[in-house]
Every structure is written in structure tokens, then in C-alpha cells.
Amino acid sequence: MDSSIIKFIPIGVWAFSAATSIVIVIVALYFYIFYRKRLSAVQGTNQDAADLLNLKQQLEQDVISIRDWISNQKDELLRLEAERKEQEVIRAELQRLEQECAKKDQGNLSLREEVGQLETKKHLIEQSLDTLNADVNKIKDELKKLEENLSKSIELIEKNQMEIAKQDKVKNEFEELIKIAEKELEVAQKQITELETEKKGLKESRSDLQTQIDTLEKELKELQKTRKDHEEEVKALGSRKLELSGEVKSLADKLKSVGTMPPEAFESLNNSVFSVLDAMQDDVSEQNALDRLYSLTETSGFTLPTRLQNAFHTALKTSDISCLTVMAGVSGTGKSAFPKLYAQSMGIHFLPLAVEPRWDSPHDLFGFLNYMENRYEATTLGRALVQFNNSRHGHNGFATLNDQVLLVLLDEMNLARIEYYFSEFLSKLEMRRNIDPNNETDYKMVSAEVFAGYPGDKKRGIKSSPAVHLFAGSNILFVGTMNEDETTQSLSDKVIDRANVVYFGQPNRLENREQKVQTQTNWQPIAYDTWRSWIVEPKERNISDFGKIDDLVNQINTTLGKLGRPYGWRTYKAMMTYVANYPGVSSRGERGMGALADQVAMRVMPKLRGLDLAEYADIFSTLSSQIDQINDSALSEAFSKANTSTLGFFDWRGISWE
Numbered sequence: 001m002d003s004s005i006i007k008f009i010p011i012g013v014w015a016f017s018a019a020t021s022i023v024i025v026i027v028a029l030y031f032y033i034f035y036r037k038r039l040s041a042v043q044g045t046n047q048d049a050a051d052l053l054n055l056k057q058q059l060e061q062d063v064i065s066i067r068d069w070i071s072n073q074k075d076e077l078l079r080l081e082a083e084r085k086e087q088e089v090i091r092a093e094l095q096r097l098e099q100e101c102a103k104k105d106q107g108n109l110s111l112r113e114e115v116g117q118l119e120t121k122k123h124l125i126e127q128s129l130d131t132l133n134a135d136v137n138k139i140k141d142e143l144k145k146l147e148e149n150l151s152k153s154i155e156l157i158e159k160n161q162m163e164i165a166k167q168d169k170v171k172n173e174f175e176e177l178i179k180i181a182e183k184e185l186e187v188a189q190k191q192i193t194e195l196e197t198e199k200k201g202l203k204e205s206r207s208d209l210q211t212q213i214d215t216l217e218k219e220l221k222e223l224q225k226t227r228k229d230h231e232e233e234v235k236a237l238g239s240r241k242l243e244l245s246g247e248v249k250s251l252a253d254k255l256k257s258v259g260t261m262p263p264e265a266f267e268s269l270n271n272s273v274f275s276v277l278d279a280m281q282d283d284v285s286e287q288n289a290l291d292r293l294y295s296l297t298e299t300s301g302f303t304l305p306t307r308l309q310n311a312f313h314t315a316l317k318t319s320d321i322s323c324l325t326v327m328a329g330v331s332g333t334g335k336s337a338f339p340k341l342y343a344q345s346m347g348i349h350f351l352p353l354a355v356e357p358r359w360d361s362p363h364d365l366f367g368f369l370n371y372m373e374n375r376y377e378a379t380t381l382g383r384a385l386v387q388f389n390n391s392r393h394g395h396n397g398f399a400t401l402n403d404q405v406l407l408v409l410l411d412e413m414n415l416a417r418i419e420y421y422f423s424e425f426l427s428k429l430e431m432r433r434n435i436d437p438n439n440e441t442d443y444k445m446v447s448a449e450v451f452a453g454y455p456g457d458k459k460r461g462i463k464s465s466p467a468v469h470l471f472a473g474s475n476i477l478f479v480g481t482m483n484e485d486e487t488t489q490s491l492s493d494k495v496i497d498r499a500n501v502v503y504f505g506q507p508n509r510l511e512n513r514e515q516k517v518q519t520q521t522n523w524q525p526i527a528y529d530t531w532r533s534w535i536v537e538p539k540e541r542n543i544s545d546f547g548k549i550d551d552l553v554n555q556i557n558t559t560l561g562k563l564g565r566p567y568g569w570r571t572y573k574a575m576m577t578y579v580a581n582y583p584g585v586s587s588r589g590e591r592g593m594g595a596l597a598d599q600v601a602m603r604v605m606p607k608l609r610g611l612d613l614a615e616y617a618d619i620f621s622t623l624s625s626q627i628d629q630i631n632d633s634a635l636s637e638a639f640s641k642a643n644t645s646t647l648g649f650f651d652w653r654g655i656s657w658e
Contacts, residue, residue, distance in 0.1 A: 077140070084133070094121075261369065261376070261451055261465050268367075268378040269386045269468070274349050276400050281347050281526045286534040289526075290583060293345040300341055302334050308502070308657035310583055311598050312342065315500035316407075316477050317535050317581045322500050322574045323429035326413070326491070328482045329504035329654055335481040336411050343407045347526035348477070351384050352409045359416040362425055366448060366470050376450065381408065382470055390473040390528065391437035404525045406476045413480035418495055424448075429472060430498055430570075437473055447471040475528040493607070497571060500578070500602045503654020538576035544592045549579060552596065552629060556604060559623045563616055565607045575599040597632035597655075605639070605652045612649055620650070 290313065297304050315325040327335040336352075343350035356364070366382040386394065390402040410422070428446045435442035447469035456464030472478075480499075482491070491501070540546040553575055560566045575596070582595035613620065620643050627639050638655040645651040 261371075261374065261454070262463065263465055265375040265465075266378075266451070266468050268376055269383055269470075271378070271383050272400065273351065273380055273384045273387055274401060277525060279524050280404070281524045281530070284347065284526050284530055286583060289346050293342060296341050296345045297338070300337075302337065302341070304334060304338060305657040307594075307598075308504075309338075309342075311502055311602070311657070312338070314578055314582045314595070314598075315502060315602070316479070318500065318574055318577045319477050320433040320474055320535075321430075321570065321577055322498060323426055324478050324480060324495070324499040326480045326482060326495075326499045326501045327504060328484060328491075328501055331483045333504040335504050336409070339407060339409045339479050339481075344523065346405075347524060348405045348407045348531075349388075349401070349525060350407050350409070351380065352411055353381060354411050355413045355415050355421075357415045359421040361421055362448060364421050365425065366450060369451060376468070382450075384408070385470045385472055385476070388473070388476055389471050390475050391443050391471055393438070393440055393443045393469075393471070401525075402473075402475070403528050404475065405528050405531050408476060408478050410478065410480040412483065414482040414491065418480075419492055423494065425472075426495070426498055429478070432472070432474065437471065443471060444469055475531070491606075496603070496606050497567070500574075501606050502602060505654045505656055534581075536580050538573065538580040542580040543576065546592075549592050549596050550576070552626060555626050556600065556623065559619060559626060560604065560607065562619050563608065563611060565611075567603070567607070571603055575603060593630050594632060597630050597635040600627065600630065601635055601638065601655045605642070605654075608642075608650045609652045610649050613643065613645065614648065 290310070293309060293313070294306060297309065312325065312327070315322065319325070327338075329335070340350050340352070342348070353365075358364075365379065366385070367376055367378040370377050384406060388401050388404070388406045394402065413422070425448055428448065432446045435446055437443055437446075444467075448471075449467065449469050451465070451468040453467030454462070454465045456462055491499075536542045543549060553572060557566055557572070578599050579592045579595040582592070582598070624639060624643065627636055630636075634655040634657070638653065642650050642652045
């Protein structure tokens with residue numbers, strides 16, 4: 001037999017013996033527990049007699065099953081005994097091999113190792129045989145005990161059969177007694193039913209009486225509560241009467257002053273927006289201020305072309321005639337940040353205002369009259385207009401910064417309809433260049449009236465109250481930003497005619513630049529007179545190539561007339577004023593032509609947006625040749641893109657300022 005097989009035989013025999021022992025124990029426990037349960041059931045009442053008969057049959061079947069199982073176990077023991085005998089043969093063979101090995105050469109190392117292995121295997125087999133013999137003896141003992149228990153169970157079952165016979169007799173007697181009791185119970189049940197009916201009637205009578213009592217008690221409580229509530233209500237009405245008397249008197253006093261406002265109601269306008277600094281910049285040259293702007297923009301991390309910065313600066317210098325400078329175009333290109341840098345470098349005060357979609361009147365800009373509180377609720381812009389009022393008709397003479405300049409930023413100005421909240425004021429800003437702000441009549445004409453005033457009434461005991469106006473002089477500059485998307489409103493022709501529209505287009509190349517906040521250390525404002533000294537009138541002596549520029553402006557206007565979009569004297573003067581005030585025009589080709597290109601881009605091109613290219617092809621061709629005379633590559637390229645749009649209409653997107 002192979003040595004490897006011999007090695008594993010004891011282990012298999014032992015495992016099988018252990019498993020068999022466990023099964024035998026579990027089966028014995030099962031029958032013991034089952035027997036106990038059946039025995040308890042047998043000792044029950046006669047009602048369980050039928051169950052005992054069934055139990056008897058089942059136990060008989062179980063006995064047959066146990067006998068079969070014991071027979072099988074005996075067969076298994078015979079097989080294990082045969083295996084044990086085979087193991088003894090193997091042991092005898094091993095002893096013979098040992099004797100043969102002893103006769104071999106003692107110096108043969110490999111034979112010694114084989115003998116050692118055989119001895120180890122012999123030892124393991126002997127251990128397995130010992131274990132197997134012990135398990136076989138144990139199983140024999142357990143089977144003997146199980147046979148004894150089985151014999152006892154059979155004796156108990158036979159005794160239970162005799163008990164069942166006795167139970168049957170008792171059962172018959174008990175059934176007779178039950179029949180007699182059922183008859184007596186039927187009679188008693190009839191009597192109980194009659195009594196229950198009588199009892200139910202009495203309960204219903206009692207319940208009706210109790211319900212009536214509860215209803216009366218509830219009504220009594222409600223009447224008492226109502227009486228208490230009425231007493232409290234009368235008391236409260238008495239207190240309310242006293243309060244109403246006071247309110248009537250107060251309202252009567254207020255009715256006397258309806259439509260009036262005392263002068264002190266406008267004190268909120270006198271609250272300063274900006275601090276008054278002791279020193280101002282003296283003798284600042286325009287070029288030095290611009291150089292400071294270029295440097296500040298660069299160090300702050302913004303990439304804005306010099307031409308764009310010059311265009312913004314020049315547009316503000318023409319604010320007397322072009323009252324609004326609008327920065328439009330691509331979002332995130334610095335439209336909101338640049339005005340602050342400009343004001344900081346120029347020495348101009350800066351006031352940002354965030355326009356809200358709900359704005360629909362000038363009250364959102366300046367404030368409103370609160371008649372309930374008898375006071376004027378001033379906005380920041382309203383207070384700033386008072387602080388920078390450079391007319392001698394300022395509100396109560398309260399104007400601490402009337403000799404300085406203020407830049408007002410209307411951020412996202414087209415979130416609301418500009419015509420609703422700014423159009424009226426824009427018209428007044430346009431008229432201010434033709435009036436004397438120190439003349440009271442002119443002053444009132446170009447001011448925003450927030451209160452008409454009241455002459456007073458001695459009979460009613462009401463004092464007079466003067467009119468209140470808000471005036472924006474030439475020292476206040478207005479700038480607006482606008483994005484062009486589905487959430488915004490477009491600019492009307494009225495606004496475009498009165499504004500310089502500076503388009504911030506797509507940057508040629510995006511760069512990852514760090515933006516830094518520049519603190520205003522030792523910042524000083526410039527005087528309004530210094531600002532005015534930078535502005536010149538559009539005369540021939542102030543414009544190089546005046547004749548050629550004048551001729552081109554008129555030619556372009558003639559062409560626009562054919563398109564139904566001509567401009568008038570205001571736009572002509574605004575364009576010429578821009579050219580005259582552009583800084584360093586000599587550095588951009590022919591003197592003045594570069595500035596004219598800016599104005600065509602800002603004022604003429606926006607008027608053409610949306611025109612059908614096919615319908616006006618000849619007129620656009622004429623306009624193209626006139627633009628070529630300006631000799632500005634950025635303008636020519638932008639016009640060509642708008643004139644060849646695949647959308648089929650003139651799609652102006654501004655020029656590239658780089």
C-alpha cells in the first residue's frame with residue numbers, strides 16, 4: 001500500500017468516528033426531548049386522548065426507525081472493525097520492514113532517513129488506531145445505553161396505552177356530564193338575556209339623564225365665560241377709546257400739515273458722504289496724471305490698452321455735452337474696477353452705485369419724501385450732490401467739497417430701464433452747459449426738485465418751508481457700466497446721443513495676472529479748477545487737420561441720413577470736442593484722426609446696429625470708403641466684421657483698443 005495513503009487513513013477514520021459520535025449524541029438527545037414532550041402530552045386531560053393515540057403510532061414508527069439506524073450503526077462498526085484489522089496487517093508489515101531495515105548497512109544515510117520516516121508514520125498510525133479503538137468502544141457503550149433507553153421507552157408506551165383505555169372511559173362519563181350542564185346552561189342563558197335587556201334599558205335612561213345634566217352644565221360654563229369675555233371686552237373698549245382719542249388728536253394735527261415738510265425734515269441731505277481733507281494737489285499736469293493712471297492700472301494687475309484709458313479719460317472731459325460715459329461689452333474685463341483706479345490716480349472722489357432691477361423713478365437715485373415720518377429719506381447720491389454743489393444756491397449753503405470733483409459710477413445700469421430712473425436727470429445734465437448755475441431761475445431749471453416748498457399758513461399754525469433741489473454741476477461726472485445679455489435692457493437712441501459708449505471687447509490673449517489692491521496712502525484730491533484747465537474748446541486752433549476732420553464728419557452724417565440714422569448739432573459738437581481734448585493726438589498718425597476714429601466707434605457705429613446688410617449694401621459700401629479715409633486699422637477691421645456678419649444685419653461689437 002502506498003505510504004501517503006497509509007498516512008491519511010488514521011486521520012479519516014478518526015474524523016468519521018468523531019462525526020458519528022456527534023450524530024449519535026444529537027439523535028439520542030432529540031429522542032429524549034421528543035419523548036419528554038410526548039409523555040407530558042399523554043398526562044393531559046381526556047381531550048388529549050386522540051393525540052396520545054397518534055403519539056403511539058408515531059413512537060412505534062420512531063422505534064422502527066431507531067432500530068434500523070442501530071442496525072446501520074452495527075454494520076458501520078463491522079466495517080470499522082475490518083479497517084482496524086487491515087491497520088493491524090499494515091502494522092505487521094511495518095514491523096517486518098523494520099527488521100529488514102535493521103539488516104541493511106548502518107552507514108547508508110538515505111536508508112536511515114527512510115526508516116525515520118517510517119517510524120514517524122508508524123507512530124501516527126498507532127495513535128490513530130488507539131484513537132479509533134477508543135471511539136469504537138465509546139460508540140459501543142453509547143449504543144448499549146441507547147438500547148436500554150429504547151427498551152424503557154417501549155415499556156412506557158405500553159403503560160400509556162393502558163392509561164389511554166382508562167381515559168376513554170372517563171371521557172364518556174365526562175361527555176354525559178357536559179350534556180347535562182349544557183341544558184342547565186341554556187336555561188340560565190335565557191334568564192341572563194332577560195336581565196341584560198332590562199339592565200340595558202336602565203342604562204339608557206340613566207345615560208339620557210346624564211347627557212341632559214352635562215349639556216346644562218356646559219351651557220352654564222359658556223354663559224359664565226361669555227359674561228367674563230364681555231366684561232373684558234367692555235374694559236378693552238374703554239382703553240381703546242382713550243387710545244383712539246389720542247390718535248384722532250394726533251391725526252388732526254397731522255392733517256393740518258398734509259403736503260408740507262418742515263426744513264428740518266431734510267437734514268439727512270446734510271450728512272456728509274466724504275471726509276474733508278485739508279490739502280489738495282496744486283498745479284497737476286494732465287500728462288502726469290495720465291502717467292500715474294497707466295502705472296496704477298499696470299501695478300493693480302489689469303491689462304487695459306493705453307488707447308482705451310485715453311478714450312475713457314477724454315470722454316469724461318467732454319461731460320458738459322456728453323453727460324454720460326458708458327462702458328459696455330464683455331463681462332469681467334474691468335469695466336467696474338477701472339473707474340475706481342481712474343478716480344484714485346486723478347485725485348477724484350469716487351462714488352459707486354449698484355443699480356437694481358426694481359429702479360423705476362428718480363426717487364431710487366436721490367431719495368423720497370416720507371410723509372408718515374415727516375422727513376426726507378436721502379440716498380448716498382442725494383447727499384453727495386449736496387456736498388459737491390458748486391452753485392451758491394446749494395441746500396442751506398451746505399457744500400463742503402464744491403471746489404473738487406466727484407465721479408459717480410452707475411454699475412450694471414441697464415439692469416433697469418435707464419429711461420425710467422435716469423432719463424429726466426440726464427436731460428437736466430445736458431442743459432447745464434447753457435445756464436448760469438448762480439442764477440436762481442437757471443439753477444432750478446436744471447436741478448431735480450425733491451420738494452416744491454410750502455408758503456406757510458398762520459391760521460393753521462404751519463410754518464413756511466422752502467423748496468429743495470438737487471443740482472449736479474460740471475464737477476460731478478457720471479459713468480455707467482452695462483453687460484449685454486438676456487437680463488439687461490438695451491440703450492435707447494436718446495441715451496446714445498447723450499453718451500460716449502466705450503466697448504470693452506474680448507481680450508486678444510488671456511493671462512493669469514495677480515490683481516492687487518492699491519491703498520490710498522497720502523491721497524489728495526485735485527481742485528475742480530485744475531480739472532477744468534485740462535479741457536479746451538473745439539476750435540480750429542485746438543484741432544490739427546480741422547478741415548479734413550470736419551469734412552469727414554459731415555460726409556459720414558450724410559451717409560447716415562440715407563440709412564435713416566443721422567445725427568445733429570449736439571453729436572457733431574461732442575465729436576469735435578472729443579478730438580480737441582484727446583491727449584497726445586500727435587502720436588497716433590495724422591493729428592486728430594485717431595481721436596475721430598474713437599468717436600466714430602463710440603457714437604456712429606452703435607446707431608447702425610441691427611440694420612439689414614443686404615438692403616443697405618450700397619450705403620454701407622460708401623460708409624466703408626469714408627472710414628478708410630480715417631486710416632485707423634482697428635476701426636476698419638471692426639467695421640468689416642460687423643458689415644460681413646453671418647447674421648444678416650450690422651452686428652457692431654466695438655473696436656480692439658490694443
